[in-house]
Amino acid sequence: MSFDATPDPNVQQIAFGQRMQLLRTRRGMTRQVLAGLLGMSAEWVKAVENGRLKTPKLDMILAIAEALRVRDLSDLTGGRRQDAGLFVGPGHPRLPEVAAAVNQLPLTTAAQAPPVAHLRARLARAWAARHQAPNHREVIGGLLPELIRDAQLAVRQAESAADRRAAQAILSEVYSLSQFFVAYQPDASLLWRVAERGMIAAQESDDPHALGVAAWLSAQAHRDSGPGHFDAADAVTLEVLRYLDPLLPDATDEVLAVAGALQFEAGYTAARRGDTAVAWSYWDHADRMAQRLPTGYYHPVTSFGRAIMGAHAVTVAVELHAGGESVRQAARAEAEVIPSRPRRARHRIEQARAYLLDGQPDVALATLDQAHEAAPETIKWNGYAKRIILEEAESPVPERRRRAAELAVKVGLLAA
Structure with missing residues (x-):
């Protein structure tokens, strides 16, 4: 290594916090920006980097890796090479x-x-x-x-x-x-x-419906690519909403539903950014659209309808890292009213995230069990669910560790 080069974070002696700081500075990212992407404070980032706080848990490590666009987790954690894509799973x-x-x-x-x-x-x-x-x-x-x-x-x-x-x-x-x-x-x-x-x-x-559905999925692809793509997600969502707006007074139920789904997507992205007011404002817009639909209506692609709005509220609260609010929303949102098995399982996973945020890991695991019962192939491929299971499989509480291990076997993360 030359004297004027940035130290290589792959050197084994470098602690987690130092690695995090090196990777952050290489990206030209301030502590404040990284903190905002993680839903934490700049002081928390500083404490981790300085070693005053211990290495975060797995879910936070993965969030840091995403924010810093780390492809190999060993760059952040040290040890053996581990592609962050592991959490996608085998094909x-x-x-x-x-x-x-x-x-x-x-x-x-x-x-x-x-x-x-x-x-x-x-x-x-x-x-x-x-x-x-x-x-x-x-x-x-x-x-x-x-x-x-x-x-x-x-x-x-x-x-x-x-x-x-x-x-x-x-x-x-x-x-x-x-x-x-x-x-x-x-x-x-x-x-x-x-x-x-x-x-x-x-x-x-x-076709307005086809355009709405394609935009809905395109926005998700952008948003799930990480914080650097949030603006692209918004650009797609808001442009198609502007296109649909003059059509809505005489629109069919399926066009109304896809417009409502897009309103929620805009709120979802705002929640990922940590913008509470904007996130809940879009949720309100989506809810008003849902109320225009017939009772019991359920869009076959987006799952949008009155029954899904409770689940959407849980997602907004979870993405805003509001533990108490997410649990309150989880308690109000009944999974049984959601007709789709995979969407019901996804809602259970969001509820589990809410319970974990609120410091209730045992309830989170029980809720993931319910997700598995609804649709095993949903939880098997869901990164959030796998992170919770893997983290609790290392719990110091023996009973919780056992339950997490059993669920890991069901999901296919561990061999029986």
Whole structure:
């Protein structure tokens, strides 16, 4: 190492806090900015860096790694190399088939595309299967390859401009279903390919519903890429909301629902930023949109409707790191009213995060058990759930450690 170089954080003797400080300064990030991304104070960051506070728990280490864009956790923690992508997990067995269908271009095939109406019916059945099956990834992973190929063919073989727009709307929604499968899989480039193709097809369709759904998923892809992409998430969300706004007085229920889902997405991103007032304001806007929908209405893609607003309130409170408020919202939001099994499991995971924030790890583990009962394939691929389980598997409390280990075996994090 040259005398004027920044010390390499991979040197074993450097403590966690020093590594954190070196990586932060290399990125040109102030303590205040890092603190804001973590939902902590600048004084807390300083105390960790100076060694006055011990190394944080696993969930905070991963949050720090995300904020500092650390790809190899050993850069931050020392020890053996560990790709941060571990927390995505190994790919689903059906991932190669789905990827092949996405990547294939049907330019020379002699196959005949099915009618758009037939594709629409198949797509509706696929969405229903996703919501009803506990092993929803396995089910839609089996349906997607042929759906993708047939939808691509329908666009290519459309005989009129109107037919082509209708086919593009179907293709966009097929890509939306694909994004649910590809999310949390170890192929980020495939996720972005699906998201971008879905948005392009939606724009070609000139269909407000297709555009809303594609924007909803695109915003999530941006936001989940880390704090550096929050502005991009907002840009997509707010632009499509502006596009939809003049259509809303006479809109169908599905367009109203996707507009409400986008309002919540804007609030979700604000909560990730730590902007409490903006986050809850967007939640209020989304709730007013939900009240315009019929009782019992449930959007097949976004899960938006009156029943989901309680779950959305839990998410906002959790992302704002408001332990007491998140538990209050968790107590009010009934998972049983959510018709979709994977969305019900996701809500249970958010409730578990709330209980952990409030210092109730045993309740958090019990809630994750309920998530596993609702949809095992949701918790298996959810990073938040896995972080809680792994952290509590190292608990000094024997009974809690045992329960976490049992859940880790169920989820597939540990061998039986």
